[in-house]
Amino acid sequence: MTEPECIIEIESLHTRYGNHDVHRDVNLNVYRGEILTLIGGSGSGKTTLLRHMLGLEQPSQGTVKIFGHSRNDATFNRQEKIIRSHSGVLFQQGALFSALTVFDNVALPLRELHILDEDMIRDLVMVKLNMVAIEPEHANKMPAALSGGMIKRVALARALALDPKVLFLDEPTAGLDPELSESFVELILALRTEMDLTIVMVTHDLETLVALSDRIAVLADQQVIVTGTLDEICRFQHPFITSFFKSIRHKIEQKNHSEQTWKTVPMPS
Numbered sequence: 001m002t003e004p005e006c007i008i009e010i011e012s013l014h015t016r017y018g019n020h021d022v023h024r025d026v027n028l029n030v031y032r033g034e035i036l037t038l039i040g041g042s043g044s045g046k047t048t049l050l051r052h053m054l055g056l057e058q059p060s061q062g063t064v065k066i067f068g069h070s071r072n073d074a075t076f077n078r079q080e081k082i083i084r085s086h087s088g089v090l091f092q093q094g095a096l097f098s099a100l101t102v103f104d105n106v107a108l109p110l111r112e113l114h115i116l117d118e119d120m121i122r123d124l125v126m127v128k129l130n131m132v133a134i135e136p137e138h139a140n141k142m143p144a145a146l147s148g149g150m151i152k153r154v155a156l157a158r159a160l161a162l163d164p165k166v167l168f169l170d171e172p173t174a175g176l177d178p179e180l181s182e183s184f185v186e187l188i189l190a191l192r193t194e195m196d197l198t199i200v201m202v203t204h205d206l207e208t209l210v211a212l213s214d215r216i217a218v219l220a221d222q223q224v225i226v227t228g229t230l231d232e233i234c235r236f237q238h239p240f241i242t243s244f245f246k247s248i249r250h251k252i253e254q255k256n257h258s259e260q261t262w263k264t265v266p267m268p269s
């Protein structure tokens with residue numbers, strides 16, 4: 001069997017602010033096509049790790065390779081533009097520019113390329129809005145006229161404008177009610193298949209975590225203490241994991257119990 005392609009490789013990463021160590025010897029790989037979720041307590045360094053992966057912030061020590069290139073490589077500057085265009089990001093805060101219409105928000109990364117004419121940009125924006133189920137009549141609206149769910153969808157359209165290979169999602173369902181959150185999760189799953197995306201996500205929301213994650217990486221004690229599937233993570237003994245999954249463990253046990261009961265019901269003769 002061939003090894004899955006490693007898209008992001010983090011080695012021996014340290015992050016220090018003054019005398020505060022946020023990360024100590026963090027190691028993590030993200031493989032092509034997977035949805036990897038980062039979890040950890042408040043202040044454990046999840047958003048900072050995303051920012052390192054995006055190249056928005058440099059670690060104090062260690063390397064972050066993305067598509068095989070490290071910032072320390074001599075060729076990195078030449079590659080940087082390409083790497084940036086291969087990454088889309090949906091931040092929890094400041095999802096849209098409030099002074100720009102829906103259309104102009106999604107058009108922004110396309111215009112920044114300075115290689116596409118306006119007709120091409122119009123077509124691409126409308127395709128992206130359609131992908132996230134935003135009707136064309138909303139294109140000229142200002143963000144203030146949109147519901148919370150629509151703002152997230154437009155922000156997702158903008159994150160996908162350049163057809164990225166990797167999508168970074170910081171608390172994608174925060175602020176959405178359970179129904180909107182569920183439909184946003186379904187949208188992400190559909191787009192992941194359609195666009196062959198690799199996704200790195202941070203979330204506190206258990207439903208989102210369970211619905212989307214192929215693997216989970218847990219940040220605690222300044223390190224990635226474990227990576228694995230939901231089952232593997234739930235079996236790992238650590239106080240943060242115990243309290244994070246307390247409610248879900250109960251749900252899993254209930255589910256196992258009802259499946260067990262169902263299996264032992266005698267079949268009618």
Ligand SMILES: Nc1ncnc2c1ncn2[C@@H]1O[C@H](COP(=O)(O)OP(=O)(O)OP(=O)(O)O)[C@@H](O)[C@H]1O
Binds near residue numbers: 017022043047
């Ligand atoms: N630029 C900075 N300067 C100084 N300290 C910082 C900076 N950025 C982050 N920190 C600190 O680093 C730690 C980790 O922050 P980070 O936002 O990555 O945590 P988090 O796990 O995403 O937290 P939360 O779940 O609360 O969003 C925090 O203690 C934060 O105050």
